[in-house]
Amino acid sequence: MSPTTQQAFILPAKFANFYVGPRPVPQPGPGFVLVKIESAALNPVDNFIQKAGYFVEEFPGVTGNDAAGTVEEVGEGVTNVKKGDRVVYQGWWNHADRGTLQQYGLADAAEFGIAKIPGNISFDEAATIPLGLATAVVGLYGEREDPMTMGRGGRTGLIPPWDAAGRGAYSGPALVTGGASSVGQFAIQLLKLSGYSPIITTASAHNEAYCKAAGATHVIDYRKVSYPELPAAVAQITSAPVSIVYDAISLEDSQKASWQILAPNGNVIVTLPPVVGKTGADAEDGKRLVYTFGAVHDPTNREVGRAMYRALPGLLAEGLLKPNAVEVLPDGLAGVQGGLDRMANGKVSGVKLIAHPQETV
Ligand SMILES: NC(=O)c1ccc[n+]([C@@H]2O[C@H](COP(=O)([O-])OP(=O)(O)OC[C@H]3O[C@@H](n4cnc5c(N)ncnc54)[C@H](OP(=O)(O)O)[C@@H]3O)[C@@H](O)[C@H]2O)c1
Numbered sequence: 001m002s003p004t005t006q007q008a009f010i011l012p013a014k015f016a017n018f019y020v021g022p023r024p025v026p027q028p029g030p031g032f033v034l035v036k037i038e039s040a041a042l043n044p045v046d047n048f049i050q051k052a053g054y055f056v057e058e059f060p061g062v063t064g065n066d067a068a069g070t071v072e073e074v075g076e077g078v079t080n081v082k083k084g085d086r087v088v089y090q091g092w093w094n095h096a097d098r099g100t101l102q103q104y105g106l107a108d109a110a111e112f113g114i115a116k117i118p119g120n121i122s123f124d125e126a127a128t129i130p131l132g133l134a135t136a137v138v139g140l141y142g143e144r145e146d147p148m149t150m151g152r153g154g155r156t157g158l159i160p161p162w163d164a165a166g167r168g169a170y171s172g173p174a175l176v177t178g179g180a181s182s183v184g185q186f187a188i189q190l191l192k193l194s195g196y197s198p199i200i201t202t203a204s205a206h207n208e209a210y211c212k213a214a215g216a217t218h219v220i221d222y223r224k225v226s227y228p229e230l231p232a233a234v235a236q237i238t239s240a241p242v243s244i245v246y247d248a249i250s251l252e253d254s255q256k257a258s259w260q261i262l263a264p265n266g267n268v269i270v271t272l273p274p275v276v277g278k279t280g281a282d283a284e285d286g287k288r289l290v291y292t293f294g295a296v297h298d299p300t301n302r303e304v305g306r307a308m309y310r311a312l313p314g315l316l317a318e319g320l321l322k323p324n325a326v327e328v329l330p331d332g333l334a335g336v337q338g339g340l341d342r343m344a345n346g347k348v349s350g351v352k353l354i355a356h357p358q359e360t361v
Contacts, residue, residue: 118316129323
C-alpha cells in the first residue's frame with residue numbers, strides 16, 4: 001500500500017515562498033498512474049512560476065516538470081505501463097498532483113507523456129529529459145501552426161529523426177546557442193540525428209567537451225566572442241547557408257545574432273519571448289520564427305509528444321540520445337530551494353540539478 005501523506009515542495013500561493021511540507025498522496029484515476037518519484041529535476045521555469053505568477057493557478061500548488069521513479073498504482077484503462085515499471089514522465093501544472101517536486105505524483109499514461117526507462121539509464125539521468133527534450137523537440141519538429149499562450153507557436157516543417165524519413169534527411173550547418181544548457185544539449189543531439197553538419201554552438205570554454213559529446217563540431221566561447229560578434233565567427237567556420245538555428249538562450253543579443261546568421265527561408269527556434277521575426281509567420285526573405293513550448297500535455301503538442309515518448313526508450317537504449325549531466329542536490333526536497341537560487345544566479349553550468357524526493361530531511 002502507498003502511504004497516505006507525503007512530503008512536497010509546495011507553493012502555497014501566487015508569489016509566495018516555496019516550503020517543504022506534507023500533502024496527500026493522490027489516487028490515480030482512469031488513464032493515470034501513481035509514481036513513487038526517485039529523481040526530479042529543477043528547471044528555470046520553477047523560479048519563473050514563483051516569481052512571475054504564471055502557469056500554476058490552484059493553490060497550494062506543486063511545480064516540477066521532470067520525474068523518474070517506479071509505478072506504484074495503475075488507474076483504470078492503463079495498458080502501456082504496469083506496477084513496478086521504472087518510468088520517466090513529464091509533469092503538468094494544471095494540478096498539484098501532477099507536479100514532480102514531491103514524493104508521489106500522478107502521470108498521465110493515456111497521453112503517453114511517460115516512457116519506460118531502459119536499463120542503461122539511471123533514474124537521475126532519466127529525470128533530466130522531459131522538459132529539456134520536449135522543448136527541443138516541439139521547437140524543431142512540432143506540427144501545429146496555432147499560436148499558443150504568450151505568443152508561442154509556429155512550425156519548422158522538419159520531419160523528426162525517429163521517423164525513417166527524417167533520420168539524416170537534412171544537411172548543411174546548424175547553430176545552437178547555449179550548448180551546455182539542458183535544452184541546448186538535446187537540440188544538438190536532435191540536429192545531429194537529423195543530419196545537420198557542422199553543428200556550431202556557444203558555451204563556456206570548460207563545457208566544450210560536453211557540447212562535443214552531444215554532437216557539436218565547433219564550440220564558440222560566448223564569454224570571449226560576444227553575440228554581436230557571433231555572425232562573423234560562424235562565417236569563419238562555414239560559408240554555407242545556416243538554415244536552422246536553435247536559440248536555447250534566447251536573450252535579446254542571442255536572438256538578434258541568431259536572426260542575422262539565419263539564411264533566407266530558414267527557421268530559428270526561440271525558448272523565450274521573441275524579439276525578432278513574428279511567431280509562425282514568414283519574414284520577407286522567408287525566415288521563420290518558432291517560439292517553442294516544451295509541454296507535451298499542452299493540446300497543441302500532444303501529437304509530437306506522443307511520438308517522442310514512443311521513440312524515447314529506443315533512442316536511449318541505442319545510445320542515440322543521451323541525458324544531461326547530473327548534479328544531485330543534498331537533503332531531498334529540502335535542497336531544492338538552494339538549487340533554484342543557484343539557477344537564478346547563473347551558478348549552474350553544464351549540469352541538470354536533480355533532487356531525490358525520497359531522501360527529504
Ligand atoms: N519555452 C519553453 O517551453 C521553455 C522550456 C524550457 C526552458 N526554457 C527556457 O530556455 C532556456 C534554457 O533552459 P535550460 O533549462 O536548458 O537552462 P539551463 O540548463 O539551466 O541553462 C544553464 C546553461 O546556460 C548556459 N548559458 C547561460 N547563458 C548563456 C549564454 N549567454 N550563451 C550560451 N550559453 C549560456 C550556461 O552555459 P555555460 O555553463 O557553458 O556558461 C549554463 O550551462 C531558459 O531561459 C529557460 O527558461 C523555455
